[in-house]
Amino acid sequence: MTNYAESRRDLDSFLNARVPVIGVRTIEQQRGLRLVREAATDSRRSAMPFWIYTRATGLRDLRSNATVQDDRSLTGAMEFAAAQFTSRQQATLILVDPDDLDHDTQFTRHIAELARLADANAGSIVLITDKPIWSGLQRLGMSIQLDLPDAEEMYGTLGSFLDDHEGVVPIEWDEQDRRRAAEFLRGVTEAEAINLIATIVSKGSVDKSDVLTVARHKDRIFSDLAGLERINLEGNDHQVGGLANLRTWLGRKHDLMHADLRGTGLRPPRGVLLVGVPGCGKSLSAKAIATEWQLPLYRLDMASIHGKFLGESEGRMREALNTADRVAPCILWIDEIEKGLAGRDDLTGVSQRVIGHFLFWLQESTSRAFVVATANEVRSLPPELLRKGRFDELFFVDLPExxxxxxxxxxxxxxxxxxxxxxxxxxxxxxxxxxxxxxxxxxxxxxxxxxxxxxxxxxxxxxxxxxxxxxxxxxxxxTNPERIEEIRSWGRDRAVPAGRSRGLAAAGAAPPTTRRVVRWAE
Structure with a gap:
């Protein structure tokens, strides 16, 4: 069930129960209004009055849109509602985006008193807002969190829009294309999604290649979000030589990245950790993947995560990862990850909490944010980061043969x-x-x-x-053979070779029998 359907079900239950205060938390005001209007126009509530107040239109009847009174102020609307709540049963007032709901103020106390009047005659007040509601007011009722559309709801929205344009413009998208576009649009509002698809339709056709155009347009919406640095890739200067094992593995992950995973129990690829010799293509690989997969590249600077105030580092990490979920599908590049996650001797516990946030997200997030993390100082990486199941694979990048x-x-x-x-x-x-x-x-x-x-x-x-x-x-x-040999000796038996496996044997010692080898089905 989609979040919208769940929210509609909950709203029906709260209205049937005549809960005095119903909070609808959403950043999509129009979608929240549609939710309430659908509930109000249910035939079971045809005898119940519903009034709605907005700053632009004043107080109006929700169903007919007729003006209720000439006084367009919020105070006038609340006085009207108070009179109605004391004189009639099962009346409902909807307030859209009122100010100062999140604090104990004269206004929120006034709303609380109005809710008590409504409660006496089975009335309800519905608050549509994108802000938290003061706890003293929230305890008088129930709340609904209307999240952004998920992939299933977005698929329906795109399908309805495209169906309306069948026969008007050529549309090449089949169901799989629509599913992919819907996955790409997770994290945007319904209005933003419609604007994006309308922009594509306006050029006169909807082609197969426009599925990736959706991802590029979405990227522009989030280009100024905090927490991540957008890396612009221009031209064809992001090719990688060698690394045959890694490139073959990435080819399979690319197919999975764009596959329809509904009903499979599978999750999108999580990412790859590249360790090894400096200058051998680890960072360049992140740019090459973004270029080849035609996905936006965002860089998470681990060194900038740490702040000087209590809880600041954890907050920055949480904000950056939430942003990554919203901009997905994307490539999330974490260069020299050890600089931000190393710190076993940190007595403050900050590093461990940052590691905890990152590992929890890495394991639990279902967004299509593919992480490419690189590390040079491999011995300083926390062991929990190297455990199987965090990243999809750990590759060692050696000197090229x-x-x-x-x-x-x-x-x-x-x-x-x-x-x-x-x-x-x-x-x-x-x-x-x-x-x-x-x-x-x-x-x-x-x-x-x-x-x-x-x-x-x-x-x-x-x-x-x-x-x-x-x-x-x-x-x-x-110039620094000792450091290079230390790195190479670590990687020979702890990671899959990113290049041709015989290169490790040629470098010196024979590979131990414990070295992992990736095999692909023929």
Missing amino acids: EQERAEIIELYYRRYVKADPDPEQLARLVDLSEGFAGADIESALHEVGAEVLLGGGAERLRPSFVEDTFANTPPLSR
Whole structure:
């Protein structure tokens, strides 16, 4: 049952019971009004009077919309209701978005007195508001939380809108497309969803590709929300070389991300934790996934989560994760996650509470927010983060092997030199780049690209210059070998290799028998 249907059922029960104060909490005023109007127009209540007050229209009859009195003030409406509550049975007053409901004020006490008058003659006051209701007033009645439309309700809304335009514009969407669009629109209001689909219809057709257009339009609604940083991805500069295991695994998760999971008991993919050698493509992978999956990318800066006041860090984390749920479907990138979640020696307990909030969300959230978390200082990660079931998988990103280095060199050579490398030169560069991370290769070819720009074009580029540039680039594996070996020894038997598995064996020690290997059904 959708939340709207549950809210309608509860409202019917409260009106039948003549509860004196009924709070309808919602940020969608029009949807809340529709809920109350549907209940009021039920044939069982045809003899019950319903009046509604708004600041714009004053006091009116809910069913006929006729003006009740010329005095358009709230005070006048409450005086009218007081007279009616004392003289007739089962009357109902609806107040839309009144001010100062959340505190003990003269106004809320006036409402409470009016509710007691209503209670004496089986009357009710319905408060439609997006704010909390003062506890002294709330204890006189019951409340309803009208949440944003879920995927099932959104599917109905989209279906009704598109059905109204059948024969007016060409519509290519089948039921699966409508289901996907409805999933994408979770977290927006009904009015925002209708505006989005109307924008698509207004171009003259509804194409298959417009399903992803829905996700992009939704992203604009939330572009200024607090808690997350929107990362704009332009062009095709977010390709990743190597990492064959990871890329194959992501291909399957992409299909699951967009699948209709109703009735399967499955939840959307939760995400992946990438650990390993710095500069080998962990952060770039987050951008590449967002680009390939055509989903917005949001970055959660763990270092900015921690505040100096009691409860501030936990509040910031909760706000950021709630925002991620609302902007979904999206890629949620958490770079260097250990900076925000490490802290087993923290005597204040803040780090542990932040970890607790994050792990609870990671395990319980059903939104299509795919987390790509990266870590360099793997030994400082809390062990509970590494437990199976938190992330969908833990991958180790190692230094690229020969074939992977060749792929990375070709990728950056085309980007910066605007040409393909000569096969013999490519082989020499692969040898020269032994021990290089992907970032080291990019840095060397960026220098080559600058020389091409300043030297008059790729045709004037000397092969010796390219090779000398590689030879003069000191990789991190040589400048800090102890740290790199520590990271690699940790990852060999604790994570699935992101690249070709033989690369780990070639790096030194033979892989232990306890190393996990991901297998896919043929």
